Amino acid sequence: MVRDIIGLVLIGLGMFMILTAIVGVFKFRYVLNRMHASALCDTLGLLLVIAGLIVILGINAQSLKMMLITVFMWLASPVMSHLIARAEVMTHAHIKDECEEINQCQSK
Amino acid sequence: MASKKHSRFIDWVNGDTAEKVHEYKFIQKTVPPHSEQAHDEVISTRKARLFNISYEISAVLVCVILVAVLLFTVFNLPLFGSAGNPASNEVAERYLEKGLEETGAVNAVAGMILDYRAFDTFGESSVLFIAVGCVMILLMRDKNNISATEDSLEENERLIEIETNDPILQKIVLLIVPCIFLFGIYVILNGHLSPGGGFSGGAIMGAGLILFAVSFGIDAMQSFFSIKTFKAITTTALMCYATLKAYSFFMGANGLETGIPLGTPGAILSSGLILVLDICVGLIVACTMYGFYSLFARGDI
Known part of the structure; x- marks a missing residue:
C-alpha cells in the first residue's frame, strides 16, 4: 500500500516533467532552446516514471529490464542531443545572432 | 608524482586525448563528365x-x-464471418494442439511461419533479396552511371565526413553496438522459444550495423563488411533456406532428419530445423537493412 503510493507519486512527478518538456518544446522557437526543454523528458521524466514502476513492482527480472532501459536511454539521448546541436551550430549561417557564447567556444 | 596512467586520466578529464585531425583542403576539381554521345x-x-x-x-x-x-x-473470397471460412476450420486448432510435436517449436508462431508456412516465409526472404538487388541495379555507383564530377563531389563529402567524425558519438557507439548485436542474436536464437525470430532479430542487427556505419564511416565498415561479404552472406542464407525447405516440399512435408530433439522448453537446440531457418532469415534481413541504408546513402556497400 505504502509502496503503491510512493510509486504513484514518483510516476506523477515523472509525468509532470514530461508535460513541462512538451510545453517547452511548443513554447520556444529556436532549435537549441527547444532541445534544452525536451532534454527533461528523456532523462529526468523517464528516470522518475521507471523508478515509480520499480517501486511498485519490487526487485525482479522486469525491474532489471527497466533499469537497463534507463541506462541505454541515458547513454543514447545526450549523444543524440549533442549531434543535433552540433549540426545546428555547423550549418546555421548566423549562429552568433542566436547564441552569444558560441564565439567563445569556437575560439578555443 | 603522477604515473603515466594517471596523466592519461588527467588528459582524458581535460579532454585532450582526441587526436589532432589532419586538415583537409576541400578543392572542387572540375573534371569533364564522361562522354554521353554513344x-x-x-x-x-x-x-x-x-x-x-x-x-x-x-x-x-x-x-x-x-x-x-x-x-x-477478391470477389470470389468467402464472405466475412461465414462458417465455411478458412479461419474457422480445423487448421488453427491443429496448429495449437499438434504444433509442438510436429514442428518442435515451443513458440507456436515460429512453428507456423517456419514450418507449416515455410513457403510463405521463403517468399518474404526472396522479396527482400530481390528488392535489394533492384536497388543495387538502380543506385550502385559505377563508372557507367556516375560522371567524374559527381565522383569528385562524393570524394569531397567523404573527406568532410572523416574530418567531422565525432569522438563522443564514437565512444558511446563502441559501448552500445555490442549490446545491440547481443540482443539481436538473442532474439534470433530464441525465436522458437519466445516471441521474436529471424525478422525482428535481423532488424535489430541491421540497426546496429547502420549505427556503426554512421558513426565510423564507410572505411571502417568496409574493413569487415564489404560488398563481397554482403553477397556471400545473403546468397548463402537464401540458398540454405531453399535447400532445407525444398526437401520437405518434395518429400510430402517430411522434414530432414537432423538429430536435434523436438520441443523442449528452455533449450536452444530443441526445434529441428527451425533454429537454422531462423538464423538464415535473420542474416538476410540484417544484410538487407544495412544494404538499403548504404546504397541510398552513398551508393556503395
Whole structure:
C-alpha cells in the first residue's frame, strides 16, 4: 500500500516533467532552446516514471529490464542531443545572432 | 608524482586525448563528365523507339491484367464471418494442439511461419533479396552511371565526413553496438522459444550495423563488411533456406532428419530445423537493412 503510493507519486512527478518538456518544446522557437526543454523528458521524466514502476513492482527480472532501459536511454539521448546541436551550430549561417557564447567556444 | 596512467586520466578529464585531425583542403576539381554521345546514338535509332513504345504498351497491359486477376480473386473470397471460412476450420486448432510435436517449436508462431508456412516465409526472404538487388541495379555507383564530377563531389563529402567524425558519438557507439548485436542474436536464437525470430532479430542487427556505419564511416565498415561479404552472406542464407525447405516440399512435408530433439522448453537446440531457418532469415534481413541504408546513402556497400 505504502509502496503503491510512493510509486504513484514518483510516476506523477515523472509525468509532470514530461508535460513541462512538451510545453517547452511548443513554447520556444529556436532549435537549441527547444532541445534544452525536451532534454527533461528523456532523462529526468523517464528516470522518475521507471523508478515509480520499480517501486511498485519490487526487485525482479522486469525491474532489471527497466533499469537497463534507463541506462541505454541515458547513454543514447545526450549523444543524440549533442549531434543535433552540433549540426545546428555547423550549418546555421548566423549562429552568433542566436547564441552569444558560441564565439567563445569556437575560439578555443 | 603522477604515473603515466594517471596523466592519461588527467588528459582524458581535460579532454585532450582526441587526436589532432589532419586538415583537409576541400578543392572542387572540375573534371569533364564522361562522354554521353554513344548513349544518345543508341536511343535515336528506330529500333530503340519501337522497343520503347512496345515496352510502355506491354507495361500497361500487364498492370491491367494483374488488376483484373486480383479483383476477380477478391470477389470470389468467402464472405466475412461465414462458417465455411478458412479461419474457422480445423487448421488453427491443429496448429495449437499438434504444433509442438510436429514442428518442435515451443513458440507456436515460429512453428507456423517456419514450418507449416515455410513457403510463405521463403517468399518474404526472396522479396527482400530481390528488392535489394533492384536497388543495387538502380543506385550502385559505377563508372557507367556516375560522371567524374559527381565522383569528385562524393570524394569531397567523404573527406568532410572523416574530418567531422565525432569522438563522443564514437565512444558511446563502441559501448552500445555490442549490446545491440547481443540482443539481436538473442532474439534470433530464441525465436522458437519466445516471441521474436529471424525478422525482428535481423532488424535489430541491421540497426546496429547502420549505427556503426554512421558513426565510423564507410572505411571502417568496409574493413569487415564489404560488398563481397554482403553477397556471400545473403546468397548463402537464401540458398540454405531453399535447400532445407525444398526437401520437405518434395518429400510430402517430411522434414530432414537432423538429430536435434523436438520441443523442449528452455533449450536452444530443441526445434529441428527451425533454429537454422531462423538464423538464415535473420542474416538476410540484417544484410538487407544495412544494404538499403548504404546504397541510398552513398551508393556503395
